[in-house]
Amino acid sequence: MEAFIFPLIHAIVLLAVLMSLAAMLIWVERRLLALWQLRYGPNRVGPFGLLQVVADMIKIFTKEDWVPPFADKPVFVLAPAVIMTTALLSFAVVPFAPGAVIFDVNIALLFFLGMSSLGVYNVVLAGWASNNKYALLGGLRGAAQMISYEVFMGLSLAGVVMLAGSFNLSDIVEAQQGMWFIVPQFLGFMVFLIAGLAETHRLPFDLPEADAELVAGFHSEYSGMKFGMFFVGEYLGVILFSTMITTLFLGGWNGPFFPPIIWFAIKTFGFIAFFILLRAALPRPRYDQLMAIGWKIMLPITLVNLVATAAILLVTRV
Amino acid sequence: MLTSIFRTIWYVLLNSFRPRATIQYPDEKVLLPPRYRGRIILSRDPDGEERCVACYLCSIACPVDCIALQATSDEHGRRYPEFFRINFSRCIFCGLCEEACPTYAIQLTPDFEMGEYERQNMVYEKEDLLISGPGKYPGYNFYRISGLEIGGKGKGEAEKEKPPVDVRGLLP
Numbered sequence A: 001m002e003a004f005i006f007p008l009i010h011a012i013v014l015l016a017v018l019m020s021l022a023a024m025l026i027w028v029e030r031r032l033l034a035l036w037q038l039r040y041g042p043n044r045v046g047p048f049g050l051l052q053v054v055a056d057m058i059k060i061f062t063k064e065d066w067v068p069p070f071a072d073k074p075v076f077v078l079a080p081a082v083i084m085t086t087a088l089l090s091f092a093v094v095p096f097a098p099g100a101v102i103f104d105v106n107i108a109l110l111f112f113l114g115m116s117s118l119g120v121y122n123v124v125l126a127g128w129a130s131n132n133k134y135a136l137l138g139g140l141r142g143a144a145q146m147i148s149y150e151v152f153m154g155l156s157l158a159g160v161v162m163l164a165g166s167f168n169l170s171d172i173v174e175a176q177q178g179m180w181f182i183v184p185q186f187l188g189f190m191v192f193l194i195a196g197l198a199e200t201h202r203l204p205f206d207l208p209e210a211d212a213e214l215v216a217g218f219h220s221e222y223s224g225m226k227f228g229m230f231f232v233g234e235y236l237g238v239i240l241f242s243t244m245i246t247t248l249f250l251g252g253w254n255g256p257f258f259p260p261i262i263w264f265a266i267k268t269f270g271f272i273a274f275f276i277l278l279r280a281a282l283p284r285p286r287y288d289q290l291m292a293i294g295w296k297i298m299l300p301i302t303l304v305n306l307v308a309t310a311a312i313l314l315v316t317r318v
Numbered sequence B: 001m002l003t004s005i006f007r008t009i010w011y012v013l014l015n016s017f018r019p020r021a022t023i024q025y026p027d028e029k030v031l032l033p034p035r036y037r038g039r040i041i042l043s044r045d046p047d048g049e050e051r052c053v054a055c056y057l058c059s060i061a062c063p064v065d066c067i068a069l070q071a072t073s074d075e076h077g078r079r080y081p082e083f084f085r086i087n088f089s090r091c092i093f094c095g096l097c098e099e100a101c102p103t104y105a106i107q108l109t110p111d112f113e114m115g116e117y118e119r120q121n122m123v124y125e126k127e128d129l130l131i132s133g134p135g136k137y138p139g140y141n142f143y144r145i146s147g148l149e150i151g152g153k154g155k156g157e158a159e160k161e162k163p164p165v166d167v168r169g170l171l172p
Helices: A002-036 A052-062 A073-093 A108-118 A120-129 A133-156 A158-164 A169-175 A186-199 A224-249 A260-281 A287-317 B002-017 B057-061 B096-100
Strands: B040-042 B067-073 B079-087 B106-108
Touching: A002 A052, A002 A073, A002 A224, A002 A260, A002 B002, A052 A224, A073 A108, A073 A120, A073 A224, A108 A120, A108 A133, A108 A169, A120 A133, A120 A224, A133 A158, A133 A186, A133 A287, A158 A169, A158 A186, A158 A287, A169 A224, A186 A224, A186 A287, A224 A260, A260 B002, B057 B067, B057 B096, B096 B106
Parallel strands: none
Antiparallel strands: B040 B106, B067 B079
């Protein structure tokens, strides 16, 4: 019974924390973007504009939730749920502190990759069901981008798996007590970071949305809370990839002086801020450039990294 | 290419320590130059009389036809507008009326805070437009400079004006 109750409580707490974090990230992102663009951002509602989130929530919940008559209704409604579900399910395997995992399995990393692959469906289904040319173009781009970047996102993690000798994320963190994997696996880290950007379709890789060209891309036709779900899903994706980078490359909860969960939070928030910094700093590449970077640069780098890691391990550990 | 990307990220990160460019408007006011083209006013000459001589030039110059007025004159023959109406919901603040005005009567001021909840309130009548002072041209009085004969001031009595030539005289 206890084996069932503890993960349940953990899951409920995690859900509450993640949802409020994702909502707060709207404010965090707007303030940080403003800081880096020499503006103030939302600073009127409440102290430092913190209640802006509440105002936004009230607004988005009371907005008309309109489904276009030309849309494919069941799919249209399903699409925003997919991104939330896949992002939230992935958090089940993330170890926040020693033993603090909901679903401690030996295929945790594969589960995460699988869930992030399923996440492609939200873009594709939303773009298809909207029955709108801009949404469809966004969906097409999203599908191509996410599938091609997934190829080497998985491969870039192979080096980590080889070094740790396990797919279990807790074991991977334990294996980093001596040295964080960012040092031996720097190429893998860079590739995973860029692939993570492309997977969450954040700027500079927000081609499925591409406000300048495609209205709002795959979610052009969405309104109300369905639109909000895409954004909560996107922020959940940002949190998820930050936690994954922390777990896989930055030693997870390892660190001196502070309790493990604090270290985990510090590293994760650092990466969330870095994601926002990239958004503030970099322009969006053209679509063919995105594909070229993926297949002509990232994939070879990943393969070289994979072969080199394997060779060094063979020489040193046999 | 990579170095430029990292340089961009670094410079944007350095922005954290720079002062912000935003002026927090209702709390901090914008510094407007004196010749800013904002709310239109009608000025008075140094004697406190209306400068406007109701010549209609502003109304003709106005590209959006937002100025309406009707000329009339007092017992000395001095022209003034019977009514003077500017519809600020049409006005584009181009300043052509100010340029057209021969008497410096109509002037644009550095004030733009004229928001209204009802469209009718954007229509300003003469009593809303008239100010008590001479505006941007303190010493100027049209009737004291022009050669026009008007109540109490005959021909040749204006400032810097020579007495009129006696056309019947033989001497040059």
